[in-house]
Amino acid sequence: MSAPQTLSVRNLSIMFGGVHAVEDVSFDVNPGEVLAIIGPNGAGKSTIFNLISRLYEPSNGSIRYGDADLLALSPHQIVATGIARTFQNIELFEQTTVLQNLLIGRHRHMSANVFTNFAFLPGVRKSELEHRRKVEDIIDLLEIAQYRDERIADLSYGARKNVELARALCAEPSLLLLDEPASGLNTEETDDVGFWLEDIKHDLGVTLVMIEHDMNLVGQVADRVLAINEGKVLACGTPDEIRDNKAVQAAYLGVSQ
Amino acid sequence: MQILFKTRYEDDIGFLVKTGEKVRVGMVLAFLFAAPLFLQTYYLSELSLLLVYAIAGIGLMILTGYTGQVSFGHAAFLGIGAYCHAILISHGVPFTVSVVATMILCGLVGMALGRSASKMHGFYLAIATLAFLILVETLLGEWVSMTNGYAGFAVPGMKILGASLGKAWQQYYVNLFFILLVIVGAANLFRSPTGRAFLAVRDSELSARSLGVNVEWVKIQSFGVSAAITGLAGVLLAHQLSYLSPEVFGVLESLKLMLMIVVGGLGSILGAVFGAILISVLPIVISFLKDVLPPAVGQQPGLEPLLFGVIIVLFIVLEPLGIYGRWMKIRYFFETFPYYRKSSFVRQKSYLKTERLR
Ligand SMILES: Nc1ncnc2c1ncn2[C@@H]1O[C@H](COP(=O)(O)OP(=O)(O)O)[C@@H](O)[C@H]1O
Ligand SMILES: [Mg+2]
Numbered sequence: 001m002s003a004p005q006t007l008s009v010r011n012l013s014i015m016f017g018g019v020h021a022v023e024d025v026s027f028d029v030n031p032g033e034v035l036a037i038i039g040p041n042g043a044g045k046s047t048i049f050n051l052i053s054r055l056y057e058p059s060n061g062s063i064r065y066g067d068a069d070l071l072a073l074s075p076h077q078i079v080a081t082g083i084a085r086t087f088q089n090i091e092l093f094e095q096t097t098v099l100q101n102l103l104i105g106r107h108r109h110m111s112a113n114v115f116t117n118f119a120f121l122p123g124v125r126k127s128e129l130e131h132r133r134k135v136e137d138i139i140d141l142l143e144i145a146q147y148r149d150e151r152i153a154d155l156s157y158g159a160r161k162n163v164e165l166a167r168a169l170c171a172e173p174s175l176l177l178l179d180e181p182a183s184g185l186n187t188e189e190t191d192d193v194g195f196w197l198e199d200i201k202h203d204l205g206v207t208l209v210m211i212e213h214d215m216n217l218v219g220q221v222a223d224r225v226l227a228i229n230e231g232k233v234l235a236c237g238t239p240d241e242i243r244d245n246k247a248v249q250a251a252y253l254g255v256s257q
Numbered sequence: 258m259q260i261l262f263k264t265r266y267e268d269d270i271g272f273l274v275k276t277g278e279k280v281r282v283g284m285v286l287a288f289l290f291a292a293p294l295f296l297q298t299y300y301l302s303e304l305s306l307l308l309v310y311a312i313a314g315i316g317l318m319i320l321t322g323y324t325g326q327v328s329f330g331h332a333a334f335l336g337i338g339a340y341c342h343a344i345l346i347s348h349g350v351p352f353t354v355s356v357v358a359t360m361i362l363c364g365l366v367g368m369a370l371g372r373s374a375s376k377m378h379g380f381y382l383a384i385a386t387l388a389f390l391i392l393v394e395t396l397l398g399e400w401v402s403m404t405n406g407y408a409g410f411a412v413p414g415m416k417i418l419g420a421s422l423g424k425a426w427q428q429y430y431v432n433l434f435f436i437l438l439v440i441v442g443a444a445n446l447f448r449s450p451t452g453r454a455f456l457a458v459r460d461s462e463l464s465a466r467s468l469g470v471n472v473e474w475v476k477i478q479s480f481g482v483s484a485a486i487t488g489l490a491g492v493l494l495a496h497q498l499s500y501l502s503p504e505v506f507g508v509l510e511s512l513k514l515m516l517m518i519v520v521g522g523l524g525s526i527l528g529a530v531f532g533a534i535l536i537s538v539l540p541i542v543i544s545f546l547k548d549v550l551p552p553a554v555g556q557q558p559g560l561e562p563l564l565f566g567v568i569i570v571l572f573i574v575l576e577p578l579g580i581y582g583r584w585m586k587i588r589y590f591f592e593t594f595p596y597y598r599k600s601s602f603v604r605q606k607s608y609l610k611t612e613r614l615r
Contacts, residue, residue: 053467079469093460095524096453099269103450104457108469112450114478120445125270128449132266171468 004031004174004207005066005082012051012061021047023231025061029175034201034208036218038242039228040251045211046088048228049177053085054078065175079108084173086164088180088211092152098163099148102135105170109134135170141203142166142196158189165193169200176200178210182217190217197221215243227251270448289433293426301425302497307537308432309493312439314517314529316487319443321515322523323452324479325459327379330370330386331514333393334363334484336506338491340397340404343412343501352417359492360485367484371477390511397503410501432493439486443526446482455479487514520572522581531580539565 007029014022022044029035037045050056052063054075063070068081084105093101110131116124139145142162147155152163161181168176181197182190194217200206201221212218218225218239225242227234229251235242242248263269273279293301317331338359345355370389374382397404404410414423415431422431446452457465458475466472495501513536521532543561554560576583 055463055466074471075466076469076471079467085467087464091461091464093457093464095460096456100453100456104453104465104470105468107450107454107457110450112454114446114451114482117446117449117451118442118482120449124449128270129266132269136266167464167468 004205006030007052007083007175007207007209008062008064009048009052010062012048012058012063014047014051014056014058020231022051022058025228025231025233027226027233027236029207029209031174031207032201032205033223034197034210034221036222036225036239037209037211037228038213038215038218038225038248039234043228044231045228046179047231049085049179049211052078052083052177079171079173082174083177084168084171084175085177086168086179086181088183090160090164092160092164092167094152097149097151098144098155099135101152101163101167102138102170103131105167106131106134108171134172138166138169141169141199158185161185161189161193165196169204169206173206175207175209178208178212180211180213182212182214190214193217194220215239272444293429298425301429303537303541305425305429305432306494306497307533308429308436309490309497310514310517310536311530311533312432312436312493313487313490313514314521314533315439315443315526316483316485316490317514318518318523318526318529319446319455319486320479320483322518322525322528323447323459324455324476326371326374326476326479327383328386328483329383329508329511329515330388330390330393331483331487332506332508332510333390334367334487335491335494335510335514336393336397336503337366338363338488339412339495339498339501339506340410340491341488342492343410343495344403346416347413352415356489356492360488363488363491364481364485368477368481370484371480372473374480375473375476387508387511390508394503394507397506404501404503407503412495412499412501415496428493428496431496435489435493439489440526443486451478520579522579525581528579528581535568535580539568
């Protein structure tokens, strides 16, 4: 696992058809911390993730992870800097098995040569077995062994969420971006996610940025909270500070200040 | 019911881990190797042709079934393969050299097509590949100095390492050798990173990208591999036909390849083989029907394409997973007997129930 770096986002902006989805957003994520991003629907939270993943082109601003200037990279080069992510509307490889999904998660660590792969040379076999071992560690961590050979299309929503998290971990990231990891889960499943996030933070030493609405979960795992509204940063601070922040309350509850 | 206890990760990588699979494959192989002993020349040639179409089907399956890129232009690679090989060997190039050179040429042309197609999706890709096919067909017809145009091109007899292999059973074994090679190679591809990247692109380009898969490059590669294998089928087809003519490699041939993999079952190598079997057996069944049906019906000119169409529509409506899907269900029925439940293959939508109300 590569050493965690500082993610620094500066003056980030993007417009969609005249609407500022993200406007002049700046924040840092320090190595080893858990940052939660909160805000009402349509605030621009997922868009920030998509900008970091290079799926969208910002109109302004910079994103750096350690020494790497992310805006100079293509989307498929981002994971090589140590950044992995999940999606709000689960993006798994539906028609393949859980195991295959997780092995694709290890793609950045594998060399894909058509000719050696076609012949399945001994070196390819050896590497497959090594990667399989790494995948099994993650399967144990997230307790998804019973789904290993299931197709994604046959899994329940909660299981899919776990598998997507597992797949991101298979990339051995130093920074993990989680887009609403507990949305759609029942309270039990949400508790599990809370425990796993603690494990990922402490045992694997991964820096976490998570978009989350569940304030209990945020209070449980986040070190700092970034509140966003209408594409702009409202406030940034500890979970308690944010909870007491008048502007945040207003954005969420529509209370006039 | 056989329960397989996997004790090593190797069990998931290996082929034919279950005893039943070993037996089935062994029986099929025994049949294929012994076929020339008991099949009449006519049926042996049909079987030979079936193997060629199965190779072409696997080629297209890699692109469409495994990478999700539709191509209505694959007959072009069949044509390029057949003509390139026929021209090379008629200039005295040895068979083995010609096969390799032809596959490389088809692979490169495929990659070039893939490069221009890598930014297109669905409908546009279908049109682009169709345009490519028409371009190639025209080229084969008009480049008279090379291809002898619409007058046709006589393919020299097959000669490998000095030995003349013109007889039906000899060509049959050559085809058998190549299809086994292609099946094993394709299966290898999909148990290693290259093939998995293909699957990733098929199912979600978005998350493939975020996991480090270079989506454009994967599409180019997939087009290349697919075209090279289809080109190989073209090589063998040239010997099977022994006379080439540009219109053989037209839109209808492309549609035939596409229908083959759809009816066979997208996303499985076996599906391509099943599709080839259906496409080969159907005309025989239809010509048999012609004889038994009353002449008023049997001699209708449009009967063959009609029945062909009806069968394909029935498959798409009743068994969208194709013959392969049906086969999986039958096999599952026996393997889990008496515990089989029909619902095993019904897509679960249960996750909808746990979705939290907003
Ligand atoms: N690809 C897109 N095209 C147009 N508008 C978009 C796109 N992605 C996001 N938006 C808009 O940007 C705003 C922020 O969206 P999003 O980041 O998804 O919000 P959320 O904070 O709920 O994750 C919304 O108004 C949304 O409609
Ligand atoms: Mg969102």
